[in-house]
Amino acid sequence: EAGVAQSPRYKIIEKRQSVAFWCNPISGHATLYWYQQILGQGPKLLIQFQNNGVVDDSQLPKDRFSAERLKGVDSTLKIQPAKLEDSAVYLCASSLMMVRDTQYFGPGTRLTVL
């Protein structure tokens, strides 16, 4: 079975620019997550979708971050404008239905903001 796909793998931008990340979850997985992983730390949940509805976005800095999951499949995460502290790896994960189902992670997108 194909895993979680993410693109791009790497992105370097200047501060105040915008950037978008794309995620394609495992086929049939209803729940999709975006995590931020700062160097030396564990992943931190930014937003959780179930099908195309937002379940939890309490940790998403909504003044600059936005995410959508059209048609309950693919998802995009956008940052506009980026700040230096947004430099991190952005991980997408998916699970069959519930948070307590196994979460499968993609390879991540490493973002560097200069």
Add this chain to the structure above:
Amino acid sequence: GENVEQHPSTLSVQEGDSAVIKCTYSDSASNYFPWYKQELGKGPQLIIDIRSNVGEKKDQRIAVTLNKTAKHFSLHITETQPEDSAVYFCAAYMEYGNKLVFGAGTILRVKS
């Protein structure tokens, strides 16, 4: 608040020795505890998990123990091999917030 503490932050062992990583959590309602292994340039990969209805689970060289009273759980790797070198993360499902909260990670180095 929601918190998972993980120790040690780095661990070096000789090939063939055992490695133990420990985590504590704050939410007494937590009932699902996965462990992930992350290699350089890759996303975390689930290696083992445990639910609160059991105290121990084993899969070949890997075992996890859970003490719900003390709110801590541990990962045990026996007969370590160089390919076990990676960053290991524990996580706990937080009933409040319906989400996984991760520890800060342990860098495991297995020296051959």
